[in-house]
Amino acid sequence: xxxxxxxxxxxxxxxxxxxxxxxxxxxxxxxxxxxxxxxxxxxxxxxxxxxxxxxxxxxxxxxxxxxxxxxxxxxxxxxxxxxxxxxxxxxxxxxxxxxxxxxxxxxxxxxxxxxxxxxxxxxxxxxxxxxxxxxxxxxxxxxxxxxxxxxxxxxxxxxxxxxxxxxxxxxxxxxxxxxxxxxxxxxxxxxxxxxxxxxxxxxxxxxxxxxxxxxxxxxxxxxxxxxx
Amino acid sequence: xxxxxxxxxxxxxxxxxxxxxxxxxxxxxxxxxxxxxxxxxxxxxxxxxxxxxxx
Numbered sequence: 001x002x003x004x005x006x007x008x009x010x011x012x013x014x015x016x017x018x019x020x021x022x023x024x025x026x027x028x029x030x031x032x033x034x035x036x037x038x039x040x041x042x043x044x045x046x047x048x049x050x051x052x053x054x055x056x057x058x059x060x061x062x063x064x065x066x067x068x069x070x071x072x073x074x075x076x077x078x079x080x081x082x083x084x085x086x087x088x089x090x091x092x093x094x095x096x097x098x099x100x101x102x103x104x105x106x107x108x109x110x111x112x113x114x115x116x117x118x119x120x121x122x123x124x125x126x127x128x129x130x131x132x133x134x135x136x137x138x139x140x141x142x143x144x145x146x147x148x149x150x151x152x153x154x155x156x157x158x159x160x161x162x163x164x165x166x167x168x169x170x171x172x173x174x175x176x177x178x179x180x181x182x183x184x185x186x187x188x189x190x191x192x193x194x195x196x197x198x199x200x201x202x203x204x205x206x207x208x209x210x211x212x213x214x215x216x217x218x219x220x221x222x223x224x225x226x227x228x
Numbered sequence: 229x230x231x232x233x234x235x236x237x238x239x240x241x242x243x244x245x246x247x248x249x250x251x252x253x254x255x256x257x258x259x260x261x262x263x264x265x266x267x268x269x270x271x272x273x274x275x276x277x278x279x280x281x282x283x
Contacts, residue, residue, distance in 0.1 A: 012273040
């Protein structure tokens with residue numbers, strides 16, 4: 001009788017498949033918990049104590065948010081409240097959001113919640129992309145708050161004749177069809193003033209999330225790879 | 229700096245961040261958990277087959 005090869009033996013492959021499947025299952029369950037912990041939202045206390053969280057607390061809307069290239073990580077990171085000597089968030093510099101920089105945790109949270117619900121009811125993701133989810137018909141909104149077009153010297157802010165970024169964004173969201181943007185104009189979705197405020201807060205918070213540099217080469221933003 | 233070994237740069241140090249530092253880390257990890265146990269299983273099965281043939 002010819003010698004049997006292990007490679008053509010069923011039991012060898014069964015045991016290998018069993019081991020790989022079992023180990024992969026354990027790894028994926030662990031990965032789920034690891035991810036949950038990493039993407040859980042921070043608190044106001046974290047911000048006050050200078051604790052960097054991947055998803056900062058809702059009161060991040062009280063702070064100035066910038067997007068700076070980090071040499072160590074080789075991509076852009078959100079810099080909250082000014083930059084420290086290590087090139088990360090200093091959590092010091094505040095920025096008024098609709099005239100206030102003292103939004104309490106509860107107020108900020110309910111505003112963000114309203115914005116999140118509004119983004120779902122108005123189905124922003126039908127055209128826009130948020131954190132990698134959604135359509136590519138309209139601009140990616142993940143870092144929209146940081147787009148200089150909405151800044152003091154930006155064309156969008158000038159177009160709406162508003163003094164601040166948040167007011168300009170809220171005005172545009174309420175009357176998108178009034179402002180010529182590009183060929184694919186945003187339709188009027190009947191967004192109320194309060195919803196618009198919530199949506200802008202939602203976008204500001206979104207821009208403060210550390211997405212490991214995603215979307216890459218978001219070049220229009222100052223400080224980004226291809227930024228000016 | 230050589231691209232094979234990079235300093236650890238993720239936001240939060242975690243096991244999975246270590247794995248995704250570069251192609252090398254993942255390769256070494258997968259070889260450790262898949263290929264090495266396969267050697268072990270291979271040897272066991274070979275011993276079993278030889279024993280069966282010997283009978």
